[in-house]
Amino acid sequence: MNTIELRDLCKSFGKNQVLKNIDLQLKSGEVTALMGPNGSGKTTLLKSILGLVIPDSGKILVNNADVKNDFHYRNLIGYMPQIANYPENMKVRELFAIVKDLRGHKEITDDELIDNFKLNEITGKNFGQLSGGYKQRVTGALAFLYHPEIMILDEPTASLDPLSSEIMRNKILKEKQKDKIIIISSHIASEVETLADRLIYILDGKIIINKTLKELKNGSQELKLGKTLTEILAPVLHNKKS
């Protein structure tokens, strides 16, 4: 059983306080969706867990161990960023070789996305020759390749075509059965309804909602996430204006 715990996490960029005293606990077997307006702090939160952004204060614990100045914990994590870009003369197979070299202790790889995205056909191509969508498919396949226990997916379907998005969603649903921690940031309410068990809504660097989708349904048969969010957020936004 893996856990991620954020304790009183704060981060500012200059005068702009992006994360304000974030407390959060995530555990295996749950897909957590991170939602919020652009610039609300979603990506900063995900990047803090990955060690890309260094918090000003607070703690990040992965499996109860502080990740500050550690990099070994990233063996547990598969990450798919919003934007993927690689050296233009590097071949696709060379990028796979780098990841294999860095994580090569695991013999069995998860090649499902490599097959479904038809990446075997482009392994000899340079990244400079690939479209943005193809680069994103490669990134997606790499994120799942070494059976990570923790998956951090930053808008995983945003740059993918409809068919590839569906392949990605199905893959996430499959991984959900494997008792992993899966965190997805998304703007698409229907996607969150399909994939997630828990919703975290961030506004101006603060967690406004942290509830399971079951709790959000509040007894009704069907969840209309867009409508529910509007109802919950209306008083918060009203107070903010006044």
Added chain:
Amino acid sequence: MNTKILKYILLDLLRSKFIISYTLFLFLMSMSVIYIGHDSSKAAVSILNIILFVVPLVCIIFGTIHFYNSREFIEFLLTQPVARKSIFWSEYLGISGSLSAAFIIGAGVPVISAGINITGVYLLVTGTMLTFIFVSLAFLSSTINNDKVRGVGLSIILWLYLSVIFDGFVMMIFYMFRDYPLDKYIVALTSLNPVDLSRILILLQIDISALMGFTGATFQKFFGSITGKFISLMLLLLWIVIPAFISLRIFNRKNF
């Protein structure tokens, strides 16, 4: 440093059109200088002037632009189980290694084939050290600035200052205080500029320092050839190490 990452960064860069063009440019320039004139000493001075002008400019601009263009790739590497400093050194050695290889092939083959023996070796050593120094400075301006335009701007200012403005500045001080015995201070000032140091290193070797630049003459007067060369080399090494370690320190705390 992570040799696995370094290998792939080097492979990527050695295939880049820019590195190939840079190699060809140095090769053609050096060949034309050597075969148009017949005096190897004059050819060495001409190649020196190309090295002192072109190498710092190419290395600092290419290093800076490459750092910004690799941002997403660096981010990707940072999400893998590998230490930040390993990624930094792999990037640093990948860029300086490929630019040095371009320089050694581009300028080295003509120089060695023309039989400019020990001076040729000095030219190659100096050019390679300048490559490492200006990539260090490129990393410094890239890690300080998040914005690419600012980073490239700072790099251009650094190059302009060290390659063009500095010598004039030293001359101006010497002229303004010409009634005072300033030689010692001029030597100290020279060590603040790797381009001047490189020039002195070669000129002490060719033994025509008095003809080329005022600082070179002062340096020889103080140190004599062997001591002067040794001190220049040590100072050049410091010029590689200090900016590189400051950049590493910033890189380790940087948000991506």
